[in-house]
């Protein structure tokens with residue numbers, strides 16, 4: 001069985017991401033959560049902070065590890081050996097860009113398949129950007145992010 005790579009920006013990790021990671025970890029023997037660095041986007045959390053937050057959340061998952069990379073995903077995945085990409089699909093609006101990325105990744109690395117897992121319905125509306133927006137305006141994000149990282153997100157956004 002292959003290794004699953006769950007790539008994303010995870011700025012910050014949400015319960016929607018965690019649901020996909022948990023389900024991937026039930027299907028595949030090893031899951032790598034890959035924080036991919038987009039040099040054009042300045043994030044809320046640094047890449048090192050995002051990795052630390054995700055590690056805290058998945059520490060009880062024996063077959064999940066967390067890494068970051070500035071490389072092109074298709075090349076990075078090749079270095080990892082026999083893998084598939086696992087992505088979550090929220091809505092039709094995700095489909096177009098995810099479909100394009102899956103095809104580009106396979107063009108760049110013909111052995112690299114993408115597997116899509118449909119979101120769980122309670123997380124259909126959830127994204128990192130919604131979490132950042134709600135929290136920065138003083139809204140309650142308890143149902144949106146893992147409890148282990150709640151204070152970090154609140155503190156970061158309180159500081160502005």
Ligand code: ADP
Nearest residue numbers: 007008009010016087088089119123126127128
């Ligand atoms: P976001 O869109 O929240 O900024 P990322 O770019 O970090 O997320 O996305 C990484 C992966 O996680 C993508 O495949 C994305 O579709 C998936 N994902 C994000 N939020 C959810 C969710 N609520 N349910 C299912 N999959 C999700």
